[in-house]
Amino acid sequence: MLRILRSAGLGALVGTGLAFGGGVALAADEVTISHYFTGELGREGLEEIFSRFSSETGVTVKESPIGHEDFKTGILVRAAGGNLPDIFSYWAGARTQFVVDAGNLQPIDAMWAANNLDDVVSKSIADGATRYNDKRYLVPFGYHYAGMFYNTKVMADAGITEMPETWDEFLATLQTLKDKGITPIALGSKDRWPAQFWFDYLLLRTAGPDYRAKLMAGEASYTDDQVKAAMGLWKSLTDAGYFAENANASGWTDASDKVASGEAAMTLMGTWITGYWNGNGLKPGVDYDFFEFPTVDASIPNAVVGPVDGLVMSAKAANQANAEKLLAFLVSDQKAQAKWSQVQGALSPNVKVDESIYTPVMKRALETVANAEAFAFNYDLATTPPMAEIGLSMFARFMDDPSGYEAYLQEVEEGAQDVFEK
Amino acid sequence: MSAPLFRAVTMARRLDTGIMERQNTIWRILLLAIPLAVFSIFIVWPLLNSFYYSFTNWNGFNAEYDFVGLKNFSKVLTTRLFTNAAINTLIWMVAAIVLPSLAGLGLALLLDSKIRGANVFKSIFYLPICLSAIVVGQIWVWIFQPDWGLLNMAISAISGEPFTYAWLAKPGSAIYAVIVAWSWQQTGLSMVIFLAGLTGIPQDLTEVAEIEGATRWQRTWHVVLPLLRPATVVVIALSVINSLKGFDILYIMTGGGPFNSSDTLAMYMYNESFKKYRMGYGSAISVILFLITLTIIFIYFRQLKKVDEIYD
Numbered sequence: 001m002l003r004i005l006r007s008a009g010l011g012a013l014v015g016t017g018l019a020f021g022g023g024v025a026l027a028a029d030e031v032t033i034s035h036y037f038t039g040e041l042g043r044e045g046l047e048e049i050f051s052r053f054s055s056e057t058g059v060t061v062k063e064s065p066i067g068h069e070d071f072k073t074g075i076l077v078r079a080a081g082g083n084l085p086d087i088f089s090y091w092a093g094a095r096t097q098f099v100v101d102a103g104n105l106q107p108i109d110a111m112w113a114a115n116n117l118d119d120v121v122s123k124s125i126a127d128g129a130t131r132y133n134d135k136r137y138l139v140p141f142g143y144h145y146a147g148m149f150y151n152t153k154v155m156a157d158a159g160i161t162e163m164p165e166t167w168d169e170f171l172a173t174l175q176t177l178k179d180k181g182i183t184p185i186a187l188g189s190k191d192r193w194p195a196q197f198w199f200d201y202l203l204l205r206t207a208g209p210d211y212r213a214k215l216m217a218g219e220a221s222y223t224d225d226q227v228k229a230a231m232g233l234w235k236s237l238t239d240a241g242y243f244a245e246n247a248n249a250s251g252w253t254d255a256s257d258k259v260a261s262g263e264a265a266m267t268l269m270g271t272w273i274t275g276y277w278n279g280n281g282l283k284p285g286v287d288y289d290f291f292e293f294p295t296v297d298a299s300i301p302n303a304v305v306g307p308v309d310g311l312v313m314s315a316k317a318a319n320q321a322n323a324e325k326l327l328a329f330l331v332s333d334q335k336a337q338a339k340w341s342q343v344q345g346a347l348s349p350n351v352k353v354d355e356s357i358y359t360p361v362m363k364r365a366l367e368t369v370a371n372a373e374a375f376a377f378n379y380d381l382a383t384t385p386p387m388a389e390i391g392l393s394m395f396a397r398f399m400d401d402p403s404g405y406e407a408y409l410q411e412v413e414e415g416a417q418d419v420f421e422k
Numbered sequence: 423m424s425a426p427l428f429r430a431v432t433m434a435r436r437l438d439t440g441i442m443e444r445q446n447t448i449w450r451i452l453l454l455a456i457p458l459a460v461f462s463i464f465i466v467w468p469l470l471n472s473f474y475y476s477f478t479n480w481n482g483f484n485a486e487y488d489f490v491g492l493k494n495f496s497k498v499l500t501t502r503l504f505t506n507a508a509i510n511t512l513i514w515m516v517a518a519i520v521l522p523s524l525a526g527l528g529l530a531l532l533l534d535s536k537i538r539g540a541n542v543f544k545s546i547f548y549l550p551i552c553l554s555a556i557v558v559g560q561i562w563v564w565i566f567q568p569d570w571g572l573l574n575m576a577i578s579a580i581s582g583e584p585f586t587y588a589w590l591a592k593p594g595s596a597i598y599a600v601i602v603a604w605s606w607q608q609t610g611l612s613m614v615i616f617l618a619g620l621t622g623i624p625q626d627l628t629e630v631a632e633i634e635g636a637t638r639w640q641r642t643w644h645v646v647l648p649l650l651r652p653a654t655v656v657v658i659a660l661s662v663i664n665s666l667k668g669f670d671i672l673y674i675m676t677g678g679g680p681f682n683s684s685d686t687l688a689m690y691m692y693n694e695s696f697k698k699y700r701m702g703y704g705s706a707i708s709v710i711l712f713l714i715t716l717t718i719i720f721i722y723f724r725q726l727k728k729v730d731e732i733y734d
Contacts, residue, residue, distance in 0.1 A: 072696070072697065073696040076482050076483065076699065098483065102483030246591055249588035249591035385697075386700060393679075393681040396681050397680070400593065411502075
């Protein structure tokens with residue numbers, strides 16, 4: 001009762017009574033799942049995958065998709081009301097840690113062992129994304145790599161045949177494009193998160209993965225010289241006029257459209273951009289390609305950035321057996337994994353998936369991740385959610401007026417001291 | 423009718439009335455119980471919960487939490503983001519009351535002067551109020567779009583120079599851009615109330631003033647506007663209530679951004695509670711917002727009493 005009432009309380013906070021409601025007993029052949037894979041994030045493909053699961057197992061999948069940004073709020077309301085679905089999608093890293101610490105998830109070690117998932121899931125993903133507090137909680141469904149995606153024709157027309165590997169080469173490339181009257185970089189930071197990849201890579205390339213991990217855990221300060229240096233480097237790019245104007249007025253798809261149309265040359269984005277572009281008729285490797293974020297200091301280990309989309313089982317799943325079946329199916333069924341990679345532009349955590357399913361661009365992305373010395377979650381998945389909110393707002397503020405970045409960092413550090421109770 | 427029969431009929435009537443009274447009371451209780459139960463579950467209990475959680479550090483996910491006393495309130499009242507949201511709320515309320523009221527009054531005066539096609543214009547100006555705030559918000563997001571939005575295209579066409587100002591993405595203009603959209607929608611409502619008020623003004627008075635040599639402006643200022651006072655009170659009271667509910671359009675158009683620059687107290691509370699997972703802290707903001715709203719509603723009821731007195 002208390003949970004129901006608490007849920008009603010939350011509903012009132014957002015001005016809606018929709019949160020009110022208790023759990024409903026389900027038939028034995030059902031499993032409930034809520035996820036954020038809507039629209040361009042692969043909804044259609046997922047329906048097909050669920051349909052195949054149902055026909056193979058006789059278990060009906062009752063799904064409730066919620067838009068990516070609204071999902072963060074929606075799942076909180078359901079958790080507070082004790083009304084979580086059997087399974088829900090969640091981002092591996094600090095966000096999952098947050099929900100695990102709150103006692104909302106059920107460990108899946110037994111299911112993992114019974115389905116021999118150690119032989120199925122790539123070791124680096126299994127080690128880095130699935131275990132929390134020494135237990136396994138998350139099944140990786142797909143993962144992404146953030147790279148510099150560019151329009152091949154625009155680069156060729158500007159005479160750029162070799163993609164930059166070092167910072168100096170990168171600057172030369174940007175200047176060449178600018179001199180030709182092409183906007184070098186598109187960024188759509190309206191929803192703030194697309195700007196985070198710049199901070200992530202600049203900090204990783206200048207201060208290294210160990211320092212970044214400390215900053216994400218609240219063990220370093222946003223006013224440290226390392227952070228200032230990374231932000232300073234970012235500012236040098238904005239000062240030079242390499243970014244398209246009004247970044248905060250565009251979403252990531254707007255920025256992707258600018259690159260696709262040739263209005264801008266490149267955008268730093270996750271591999272889900274390939275799903276979006278392929279859906280719009282662009283040919284991977286022909287119309288677009290990517291290069292790795294350039295090295296700034298050769299002595300610093302090469303790290304790649306990206307998110308792992310996971311699936312977790314709620315602590316009080318009403319249909320545990322069916323939920324475990326679905327979790328195992330989604331990660332181990334090669335056809336499901338192949339389909340998901342194709343529709344979403346995701347890389348498969350399943351090592352048995354035939355690499356021929358990948359486009360040439362995705363195959364290179366896979367190799368890039370495999371060759372990297374470290375895989376880091378992007379900012380809003382690497383640090384705790386309250387801290388991520390503060391940092392993401394700072395990135396958007398930086399894109400509006402980079403000149404005040406040192407003052408912004410001071411404010412972010414004040415927020416960090418509050419969040420991490422330093 | 424004989425005396426005994428008369429007494430019997432009177433007694434029977436009294437009995438009937440008594441039974442009916444009792445039945446009425448039962449019906450009153452039954453009929454009131456339903457809305458009261460709904461009101462208690464969805465308004466009173468959550469309200470009490472908000473008070474309760476405002477003294478805790480509950481994050482929304484955890485089953486357990488600690489009591490932190492007045493810590494949330496002291497934090498809220500000393501943070502820069504709260505001051506920013508409070509100032510924005512004040513700007514929002516003043517603008518959301520003044521602009522639609524003035525625009526509605528202007529339109530009502532224009533359309534009441536027997537211009538051709540007045541009824542068509544009345545319908546057109548009233549139309550936005552029939553749309554949901556979400557639809558209005560999305561329409562204005564497109565109008566304010568920097569590269570291909572209607573507003574910037576019009577400015578570019580007039581000035582002959584490309585104009586790409588990002589109205590909703592700049593901290594200096596975001597909240598004002600939302601106020602424009604809000605006013606556009608709400609003006610129709612004010613206009614209709616003022617038009618109703620204008621029909622109640624006797625034509626003799628304006629005619630007499632005209633015969634006495636009063637100009638159109640003097641007639642409006644000294645005759646029409648004083649007689650529109652009851653309508654004005656209704657318009658302002660409704661604007662206050664509507665502006666307090668104006669969360670959805672802000673959520674759609676800016677979400678409180680860019681970087682909190684268009685946060686109102688309601689938006690700030692939402693972001694702290696649901697995005698930063700600080701439900702205790704967000705509850706403290708909602709309690710403060712509740713107290714502010716309570717004060718405004720108290721003033722509103724006093725104004726309503728004044729309206730009654732005017733009509734009486």
